[in-house]
Amino acid sequence: TQSISEIARVKNLNRLQIGKHEVDAWYFSPYPQEYAHLPVLYLCEFCLCYFGSPFMLSRHRKRCNLMHPPGNEIYRHEDLSFFELDGKRQLTWCRNLSLLSKCFLDQDSTGCHIIGYFSKEKESADSYNVACILTLPQHQRHGYGRLLIQFSYELSKKEGKLGSPEKPLSDLGLLGYRAYWAETIIDLLLTTSDDVSIDEIAQKTSITHADVMNTWFFKHYKGQHVICIPESVQERYKKSLEKRKRRIHPEYLKWKPPV
Numbered sequence: 001t002q003s004i005s006e007i008a009r010v011k012n013l014n015r016l017q018i019g020k021h022e023v024d025a026w027y028f029s030p031y032p033q034e035y036a037h038l039p040v041l042y043l044c045e046f047c048l049c050y051f052g053s054p055f056m057l058s059r060h061r062k063r064c065n066l067m068h069p070p071g072n073e074i075y076r077h078e079d080l081s082f083f084e085l086d087g088k089r090q091l092t093w094c095r096n097l098s099l100l101s102k103c104f105l106d107q108d109s110t111g112c113h114i115i116g117y118f119s120k121e122k123e124s125a126d127s128y129n130v131a132c133i134l135t136l137p138q139h140q141r142h143g144y145g146r147l148l149i150q151f152s153y154e155l156s157k158k159e160g161k162l163g164s165p166e167k168p169l170s171d172l173g174l175l176g177y178r179a180y181w182a183e184t185i186i187d188l189l190l191t192t193s194d195d196v197s198i199d200e201i202a203q204k205t206s207i208t209h210a211d212v213m214n215t216w217f218f219k220h221y222k223g224q225h226v227i228c229i230p231e232s233v234q235e236r237y238k239k240s241l242e243k244r245k246r247r248i249h250p251e252y253l254k255w256k257p258p259v
């Protein structure tokens with residue numbers, strides 16, 4: 001006999017069609033029973049409502065007039081936008097997003113566009129600036145995770161706070177964050193000529209002291225922690241920073257922390 005938790009974890013969906021993409025579901029997601037085990041679940045890529053057949057979806061698209069996520073567009077530069085949603089006001093959309101995101105996240109995710117998204121507590125007792133982050137599989141490894149992470153730190157800067165992602169991090173989450181922390185710190189060090197303290201790095205980047213410390217080999221020198229980045233690593237990062245097409249331009253961010 002299977003335990004309830006085992007049953008709950010068995011993947012129940014096969015494939016999802018989102019816009020012109022079709023992808024495999026990775027994990028269990030609590031879509032209603034009648035939608036589970038269909039060969040393909042058809043999603044409206046704008047409202048994220050789900051349907052059992054292409055016919056049902058096309059009928060829906062005649063009525064659904066959404067062309068972007070609901071909520072406030074709080075950032076736009078060239079062809080990239082961010083929308084801020086409120087879980088209470090855009091309840092259905094957020095519910096649909098949670099169902100979709102759960103297909104690719106192994107643990108239960110609290111609260112939870114369509115490249116990806118991150119969720120964030122309005123107020124975090126543990127100074128978390130991200131609860132949960134996801135790039136949809138068809139868009140992974142194109143730098144969007146890095147953009148989402150940078151965006152979350154830009155929000156922390158507006159709040160005047162240091163922030164860190166909620167733990168535990170998934171394996172991919174850790175890889176993404178490690179890469180971001182390392183690049184951000186190297187970028188800062190390469191563009192400032194003076195000595196920089198860990199505290200200054202934290203204040204300028206909103207990355208917590210602990211995360212700054214975790215990224216690099218800090219050496220003790222005359223009773224102080226000294227950052228030591230080999231030339232080879234610097235060169236590698238300079239090259240990868242140069243080839244980054246997209247980054248967040250904070251001057252386009254229009255957002256105030258909730259009161």
Ligand code: ACO
Nearest residue numbers: 132133134135140141142143144145146170172173176179
């Ligand atoms: N293998 C090795 N390194 C990786 C991988 C991978 N599969 N994915 C990301 N990285 C590292 C690389 O250094 C990469 O830089 P590079 O491509 O220049 O080498 C860097 O992370 C950033 O990659 P992006 O393309 O910006 O990241 P992506 O858009 O793929 O999103 C994310 C990363 C969000 C973690 C994605 O893998 C994902 O959604 N995974 C499933 C859900 C998940 O695990 N979310 C995190 C949970 S923890 C939390 O939410 C706090």
Ligand code: ZN
Nearest residue numbers: 044046047064
């Ligand atoms: Zn729709």
